[in-house]
Amino acid sequence: MPAPKTAISPTREVDYPEWYQQVIKAADLAENSSVRGCMVIKPWGYQLWENIQRALDDMFKATGHQNAYFPLFIPMSYLEKEAEHVEGFAKECAVVTHHRLEPNPDGGLRPAGKLEEPLIVRPTSETIIGATYAKWVQSYRDLPILINQWANVVRWEMRTRMFLRTAEFLWQEGHTVHATAAEAIAETEKMVDVYRDFAQDWMAMPVIVGSKTAKERFPGAVDTLSIEAMMQDRKALQAGTSHFLGQNFAKAQDIKFQSEKGGVEHAWTTSWGVSTRLVGALIMTHSDDDGLVLPPRLAPTHVVIQPIYKGDSRAEVMAEAQSLRDEIAAQSYAGAPVRVTIDDRDIRGGEKKWYHVKRGVPIRLEIGPKDIAAGTVFCGIRNQPKSFGISRSELVSTIGTKLETLQSELFAAALHLRESNTVTITNEADFRDFFSTQNEDKIHGGFAHAYFADEDALEPLLKELKVTIRCVPRGDNTTPGTCFLTGRPAEKKAVFAKAY
């Protein structure tokens, strides 16, 4: 029996990485540009990012943060000030060395006007923002500083993949300054919680919150908290990080303040960020072999209406479609009007249906003369295999509920996938078995919770199996245990997984 036809080829089962690229293409989210590693984010993909931005921005403002904007360029000498930081970023920096072009004697142009000091295109802005904060902070009265920036950053990655890892990407970076370690730690925790809430409530993507181990921390951080999600191929994806930077950057950049008691102290800083990578996470969490599946709270369009008519019936059907649109737009979902459009383009019905299925529109309605006569609408919900007829009035009155149900079903399905592919492991044999690389492109084991004594001792095994420590989950380390590898007493229990 031939496999049922799917809109996306290959399917997830056959070739997950290629399926991912094909979903992006079919949903018209983005494409590679002619500039190495840089993508073009197309309107549908950008609308998703705008919705992500809007929701996060509201959450940042609700937690007392303000936006500001700092320079794209960082003087090379600034990067040098924090040793671990420069070590972490030096290998992937775009470097501006000249400030004009001049005619090349051999034709064409060449760089000219060499800069005295090269400028780095920001890979992250701790150093340039810290240099500014050093001027702003004089007294404890100037603290805390709670600022966020929406910006583009550049990391010259060798292997890129759309949304997940691109040379240029869009992100937000919060940078805060505090008078005490306790306040800075509380901020770090608060912001990782904002990311968790956003991932779960808006993206319908369950995440684990935890601390990175020393080797996996942000370069220069004392502690890095992250949210980790499981993709459908059972690999982990780090979807957001929040760093407690201690006094490391404050010392490197001389952020000092007169304390309430009178002495001069170095401040405590944090930074936290999420990026367009979230769009990749969204795609891989929910989409299926027919294309993108969007959680309603982030969908640019909640409902699309397709009028079905031939010749004479056009006027009647369009009038009905418009009144249906108006009624639906008067309904609310998640505290705002339902976003509904009519697709009246002159293309074949089947093509039109798949167009919206592939783009992940949550609810698709068809209405034709027979539906009008019967007082019904034909309704397709993106996570249900079959469309169904429904009375028009019932549809309108339940549209908000249907969107809510879809949102929570997507979350439940993602949570079920994670729970079904999460194990607790106590010995090396089980660990090896779980992360067996036999079907590398299809199945990646999942999440393994295991005690470990010493990160360094794990390294050969993790390298061999291409597994990483994702995080030490918060609140999951109350009782000590035994290291799954060495059998030694262990205090930390981590989540291990293959990862993006």
Place this chain on the structure above:
Amino acid sequence: MPAPKTAISPTREVDYPEWYQQVIKAADLAENSSVRGCMVIKPWGYQLWENIQRALDDMFKATGHQNAYFPLFIPMSYLEKEAEHVEGFAKECAVVTHHRLEPNPDGGLRPAGKLEEPLIVRPTSETIIGATYAKWVQSYRDLPILINQWANVVRWEMRTRMFLRTAEFLWQEGHTVHATAAEAIAETEKMVDVYRDFAQDWMAMPVIVGSKTAKERFPGAVDTLSIEAMMQDRKALQAGTSHFLGQNFAKAQDIKFQSEKGGVEHAWTTSWGVSTRLVGALIMTHSDDDGLVLPPRLAPTHVVIQPIYKGDSRAEVMAEAQSLRDEIAAQSYAGAPVRVTIDDRDIRGGEKKWYHVKRGVPIRLEIGPKDIAAGTVFCGIRNQPKSFGISRSELVSTIGTKLETLQSELFAAALHLRESNTVTITNEADFRDFFSTQNEDKIHGGFAHAYFADEDALEPLLKELKVTIRCVPRGDNTTPGTCFLTGRPAEKKAVFAKAY
């Protein structure tokens, strides 16, 4: 008699350029960074930019445009394709030549990993976006493409001034593709009208819409439309431009399509943009010797309440301030709730008052025990010299009207300034007299409307007087006239002015 004390020193009369810098500082809008020509936009300045963005973005969407995002970097060879374009931008390009840093044998770091082809940090994106459009456009059915991008761009200007001219700035750039010249011209006109409406309705800044002359056009454009405003020193500021690019870029980048008739044709393109320069325009249009004055429609905060109390009365006054805030927040202005905050910081009353005056908050309210007893509030409106007592209930019920009145008074005052400093000129002597450079930092003549026959013939005079042709106003050229300089017949009447 000593001059009355002002919050900003020097005053506009004494030194306008320095006054501008001091307003930015006093209102906490921005500051210079340690990176040459790049500024830091501080939270109050960035909120203004966010409000500008939000309003414009809604207007772009209402006119059928969608947002997308294209790469920061442009391969050097792309710039070379359009001869005038590269000529216009080659002298001010930040050039990326390397993609990593390595330890320098003498200490520190040095650029490494030389790129095969240098990359330009976008000064504008016609070339990189056009290269993408060339792939998207196959048939007339793919047209029009109506896309906007919010982004940062870099132009390595030698003399910079915050908001008005910075090496890096934030802007939006619309890039559209059409099947016919007529459609592209209509788009160019439509978008300059959007800019005019935004400037006048939101910024309360009257503008003249017109065409640039050949020498003043965007490099590579067939026609450049602009909006031009008069600042308080009577200099002109170009606040937005909309370019009809003809087929110039389509030919350079091979944007071709199968036409409805069957042939293959080059497309017609437009581009249009405004930038953070608008914030500079806003400052210079309305602010006074006490600091920033904000048009209410763009003000981050409409009303600030300052509770005035000593010791015992705190609880009573705060309760009253909070209930006043809630009542005001329930009022609406320009179709949305009034934005009102309480400033309860523990600083001296006078300092607190000036803090908000300097930042341009439209309405400032003080409330203390005596006001509560009398059922009144003490009210300061930013464009009025004196504060006044008003019954609390009247204040609440008229708050929206007060904001509306302020918005229209600001527009009227700016229009009055322009009208009072605009002349029609028919001969060289009057032209020289009007643009006399005697008081260069204080008075710059204003706007002179005059017929001219030949742009080249004007050049020596314009250079001598440091005057430029701002634009040939739209709809102002119905009758031919006589060139003010040569006496020859002239078809075009332009606005001449000194300019930013």
